[in-house]
Amino acid sequence: MLHEVTSLTKRKGYLVLFxxxxxxxxxxxxxxxxxxxxxxxxxxxxxNCAKRISRHLSSDKKMFWHVDFLSQLCVPVLALVIGKExxxxxxxxxxxxxxxGFGNTDDKENESHLFLxxxxxxxxxxxxx
Numbered sequence: 001m002l003h004e005v006t007s008l009t010k011r012k013g014y015l016v017l018f019x020x021x022x023x024x025x026x027x028x029x030x031x032x033x034x035x036x037x038x039x040x041x042x043x044x045x046x047x048n049c050a051k052r053i054s055r056h057l058s059s060d061k062k063m064f065w066h067v068d069f070l071s072q073l074c075v076p077v078l079a080l081v082i083g084k085e086x087x088x089x090x091x092x093x094x095x096x097x098x099x100x101g102f103g104n105t106d107d108k109e110n111e112s113h114l115f116l117x118x119x120x121x122x123x124x125x126x127x128x129x
Contacts, residue, residue, distance in 0.1 A: 012049055013086040015123055016041045016056065016067070018074035027069045032099050034073055035116065040123055041067050041103060042093060042113040044086035053079045066103040066114075082126060086113070092126050 022036040045052040056067050057076045063069055082089060090110040096117050103113030117123065 012045055012081050013084050013089040014043050014045055014049055014053055014079060014081045015089065015126065016043070016053065016076055016080075017078040017117075017120065017123070018070055019077050020070070020074035023073045025069055025072055027066055028063070030101060032066075032102055032114075034099065037116050038077075038119065039070075039074065039099075040093060040096070040115045040117050041070065042086055042090045042115070043067060043103070045081070049081045053081070066105075078120065080123070084126065089126050093123075095125075096122065 018039045018041060020034050020037060020039050023034060025032040025034055043052070043056070055061055056065070057079065059071060061068060087107050087109055090104065090107060090113050093115045094110055094112075096115040098112035098116070099114040100111050104110050107113065
């Protein structure tokens with residue numbers, strides 16, 4: 001079961017950690033090359049984060065967003081809702097290697113919303129004030 005973290009902001013960001021194998025991820029319009037490793041996807045949700053994240057984690061869904069296609073090579077390991085905007089989270093995570101053009105179609109500030117991290121400890125930087 002997915003539990004939401006309450007926040008003072010209406011728009012919340014979230015992180016989903018995925019354990020991925022090496023390969024080519026094919027979305028509707030692009031192909032992305034992934035190395036084996038732990039990836040952090042950054043997304044946004046409004047008042048119903050649990051529903052949005054549950055959809056992304058489900059194996060029974062219509063493939064629409066880039067994150068939906070991660071199931072080709074990856075398994076989710078953790079989801080975390082954060083009271084920060086999606087763009088702010090992606091900006092902080094940009095210190096890590098990223099998959100350029102992944103998940104950032106509506107974000108011209110950041111070149112990606114999918115980051116290759118070393119461990120779960122790497123996401124703690126997002127939680128710091």
